[in-house]
Amino acid sequence: MLAGLAYCHHTATLHQESDKSMSSPQQQALLDACEHYFHVFFVQRDAAGAAALATDDITGFGTGADESVYDIDFALHLYQRDIEAMPNPVHYTLKRRKAIVLGETLGLVMGECDWHLTIHQQAVTMHNVRFTLLMRLTASGWKVEHKHLSQPSLAHGDDEPYPLKQLEARAVVLERLVKQRTHELENAHRQLHQVAITDPLTGLFNRIKTDEVLEEELLRQTRTPMPLSLILIDIDHFKRINDDYGHRKGDEVLVDIARLFQQRKRITDCLSRWGGEEFLMICPDTPHRDALALADSLRKLIASHAFSVEHQVTFSAGVASYRAEDGRDSLIERADRAMYAAKRAGRNRVVGDNISPLDP
Ligand SMILES: Nc1nc2c(ncn2[C@@H]2O[C@H](COP(=O)(O)OP(=O)(O)OP(=O)(O)O)[C@@H](O)[C@H]2O)c(=O)[nH]1
Numbered sequence: 013m014l015a016g017l018a019y020c021h022h023t024a025t026l027h028q029e030s031d032k033s034m035s036s037p038q039q040q041a042l043l044d045a046c047e048h049y050f051h052v053f054f055v056q057r058d059a060a061g062a063a064a065l066a067t068d069d070i071t072g073f074g075t076g077a078d079e080s081v082y083d084i085d086f087a088l089h090l091y092q093r094d095i096e097a098m099p100n101p102v103h104y105t106l107k108r109r110k111a112i113v114l115g116e117t118l119g120l121v122m123g124e125c126d127w128h129l130t131i132h133q134q135a136v137t138m139h140n141v142r143f144t145l146l147m148r149l150t151a152s153g154w155k156v157e158h159k160h161l162s163q164p165s166l167a168h169g170d171d172e173p174y175p176l177k178q179l180e181a182r183a184v185v186l187e188r189l190v191k192q193r194t195h196e197l198e199n200a201h202r203q204l205h206q207v208a209i210t211d212p213l214t215g216l217f218n219r220i221k222t223d224e225v226l227e228e229e230l231l232r233q234t235r236t237p238m239p240l241s242l243i244l245i246d247i248d249h250f251k252r253i254n255d256d257y258g259h260r261k262g263d264e265v266l267v268d269i270a271r272l273f274q275q276r277k278r279i280t281d282c283l284s285r286w287g288g289e290e291f292l293m294i295c296p297d298t299p300h301r302d303a304l305a306l307a308d309s310l311r312k313l314i315a316s317h318a319f320s321v322e323h324q325v326t327f328s329a330g331v332a333s334y335r336a337e338d339g340r341d342s343l344i345e346r347a348d349r350a351m352y353a354a355k356r357a358g359r360n361r362v363v364g365d366n367i368s369p370l371d372p
Pocket residue numbers: 213246247248249250251252254258259260261262263266287288289355359
């Protein structure tokens with residue numbers, strides 16, 4: 013026979029006081045025991061603590077297909093499994109609950125609440141989860157002897173009581189979507205960056221990238237000094253090629269020159285289109301003499317190449333090598349001055365910033 017009934021309906025969490033005025037001391041003790049059990053298990057996520065609040069012959073259903081009749085060790089295993097799946101605190105809003113005293117040492121607590129969980133960093137609310145706890149009074153207080161959790165809006169018979177699997181599956185899908193979008197964004201960003209640093213005609217780096225690389229190389233000099241040279245190349249009388257064959261042909265010649273340079277340079281050299289018919293090569297770990305030799309081999313390569321125009325295509329180049337007092341501007345300026353010296357000396361030649369011109 014039901015010895016008493018306490019009923020309360022509120023939207024506070026279980027930690028808040030229920031309507032005690034309607035509860036007998038025994039009913040209140042049952043409500044408190046239930047509250048304590050829920051707090052330890054759901055909020056503190058303490059498996060051992062929750063197991064200590066259950067009797068040794070606890071039974072349960074609605075919380076897993078394998079959860080029917082079990083001893084305390086198996087209950088502990090189930091608790092641990094549940095907590096591993098959802099390690100974050102599960103908060104809840106209690107909607108209603110009632111305590112029924114079945115005897116001096118037996119009571120029932122039933123109720124309904126909304127659960128607020130975090131699964132895969134996603135806040136999820138499960139509505140109207142019903143619970144029934146059969147409580148037994150032992151020497152160490154009220155303990156849970158039987159537990160039943162269910163959500164009426166969900167079909168039962170699954171091996172999961174709460175829609176954990178559905179939620180997890182949804183979270184996995186969302187996670188995959190986020191990863192996919194992140195990957196797409198990273199790709200788009202990479203492509204955009206590539207466009208931003210590339211000369212559209214020749215496919216070489218443009219001035220933006222050259223400046224970046226030069227900054228890095230100059231910074232490296234402050235840590236580990238090593239030879240660093242620049243080769244500034246300007247195609248000779250390029251205007252004539254445009255004038256005689258048209259701008260399009262001129263473009264073709266520029267593309268061919270870029271390709272020939274690419275084939276000849278070392279992988280560590282940074283080649284860029286510096287301006288209209290100007291190219292700049294940054295050559296790390298390259299002493300002045302080696303840079304002069306490289307520039308001259310490029311000069312010979314171009315001068316002897318059969319382009320799609322009848323003119324012989326040549327260039328003049330200035331080579332500048334890093335000095336301790338150098339910054340970006342002074343280094344480029346010396347390469348520029350050397351290049352103009354090569355033009356003045358008759359073109360189709362390479363001039364260094366500190367040694368005399370090499371003859372063609
Ligand atoms: N086809 C083509 N021509 C370009 C491009 N950029 C610059 N030019 C041309 O390159 C020519 C450079 O001419 P100038 O600066 O007078 O120099 P130059 O004729 O090469 O003579 P020097 O440098 O003195 O040997 C101009 O006619 C520009 O129009 C380009 O992207 N495509």
